[in-house]
C-alpha cells in the first residue's frame with residue numbers, strides 16, 4: 001500500500017527529550033504558581049484546575065493543586081489537565097521569546113519533502129494541541145504549522161492504546177495501512193500496529209545512546225533520522 005499520510009510524535013521524534021525535560025518542564029514548573037494566581041478564575045483554566053482537584057479527593061486549595069501539578073511534572077505524568085495547563089503557560093514563553101523549540105536538523109527538511117510529494121502530515125503527541133501548534137510555530141527551523149493537516153492529543157485517547165489510533169485513522173479518513181506513525185516509544189508503535197497503522201521506530205542516538213536493536217525494536221522498522229524514511 002502506498003503511504004499517503006505521516007503521523008508523527010514530537011518528544012524524542014521530531015524534537016529532543018532534553019528540550020522538553022530541561023527547558024519546557026522547568027519553565028512550566030516555575031511559572032505555575034503565578035499562572036494559577038493570575039488566571040485561575042478564567043473558565044478555560046478553572047476547568048482543568050477543578051479536574052485535578054477532583055482527582056485529589058475533591059475541593060482543595062489552589063496551592064495544593066499547584067503542588068500536585070508540580071509533582072506530576074516531576075513524574076512526567078501525561079495527564080490531559082496538566083498538558084492543557086502547560087500549553088497555556090508555554091504560550092507566554094514562546095511569545096516573549098524565552099525559548100524556541102528544538103527540531104532535529106533532519107526533521108523539517110523531511111517534513112517539507114513529504115508534504116511537497118503530496119503526503120498529508122499529522123501530529124499525535126501527549127502535549128496538548130495548542131502546545132503542539134506553539135512548538136511547531138516557534139521552532140528552530142521556523143514556523144512549520146502550515147505543513148500539518150491535523151493535530152491529535154490525549155483527548156483522542158492514550159498513546160499506548162489501540163483504540164486511540166483507530167479513532168485517528170477514522171478522523172484522517174484514509175485506510176490504516178496508508179498511514180505511517182513515527183515514534184520513539186515502542187509501546188506506542190505496538191498500539192498503532194494493532195490498529196493496522198504502519199510504524200517506524202525513531203531511535204535518536206542523542207536521546208537513546210544505547211541503540212534499540214533486535215527484540216528491543218518489537219519488529220518495527222528502525223531509523224536514526226527522518227532522512228532514512230522514504231515513504232514517497
Ligand SMILES: CSCCC(=O)C(=O)COP(=O)(O)O
Pocket residue numbers: 009010011012020024078083086124125126127128131132135159
Ligand atoms: C507538544 S508539547 C511538549 C511535549 C510534551 O509535553 C509531551 O508530553 C510530549 O510527549 P510526546 O507524546 O510527544 O512524546
Ligand SMILES: [Mg+2]
Pocket residue numbers: 009010011012013183184185
Ligand atoms: Mg515521544
